[in-house]
Amino acid sequence: MVKPAHRVITGAHYGLKDWLVQRITAVLMAGYTGLLIALVVVYQPDSHEEFKALFSIQWIRIASLLFFAGLCWHAWVGVRNVLMDYVHPMPVRLTLQITFIVALLGYLIWFLDILWG
Numbered sequence: 001m002v003k004p005a006h007r008v009i010t011g012a013h014y015g016l017k018d019w020l021v022q023r024i025t026a027v028l029m030a031g032y033t034g035l036l037i038a039l040v041v042v043y044q045p046d047s048h049e050e051f052k053a054l055f056s057i058q059w060i061r062i063a064s065l066l067f068f069a070g071l072c073w074h075a076w077v078g079v080r081n082v083l084m085d086y087v088h089p090m091p092v093r094l095t096l097q098i099t100f101i102v103a104l105l106g107y108l109i110w111f112l113d114i115l116w117g
Contacts (some may be wrong), residue, residue, distance in 0.1 A: 018077050021074070021077050022078070025071070025073055025074035025077075026068040026074065028066065028067065029067055029070055029071060032045075032067035032070075035063065062116050063114070064111075075104060076104055079097075079100050080097060082094055083100075
């Protein structure tokens with residue numbers, strides 16, 4: 001009797017979720033970029049103080065935070081997938097992943113400090 005071939009599944013498979021996250025965050029970032037361009041065209045800030053005044057508006061701060069959080073998530077998915085594909089020794093991959101997570105969290109905290117500090 002011939003046994004049916006069993007598919008062996010190993011590791012974490014994110015597939016569709018990763019694809020959706022990359023697309024959604026890319027659309028979010030593109031929308032924010034368009035909004036920022038429109039704001040600069042309309043308000044035409046010429047100095048640091050005028051840019052600072054523009055970013056003192058609460059909804060612009062929130063939109064900027066959503067953009068940057070989306071950017072970090074987008075970057076994490078991309079870096080994680082590259083590391084999973086090309087870095088095979090588990091200790092090296094785990095060290096690099098932790099390093100990127102810490103860096104991205106640090107950047108996000110720094111961004112919060114810039115916006116609301």
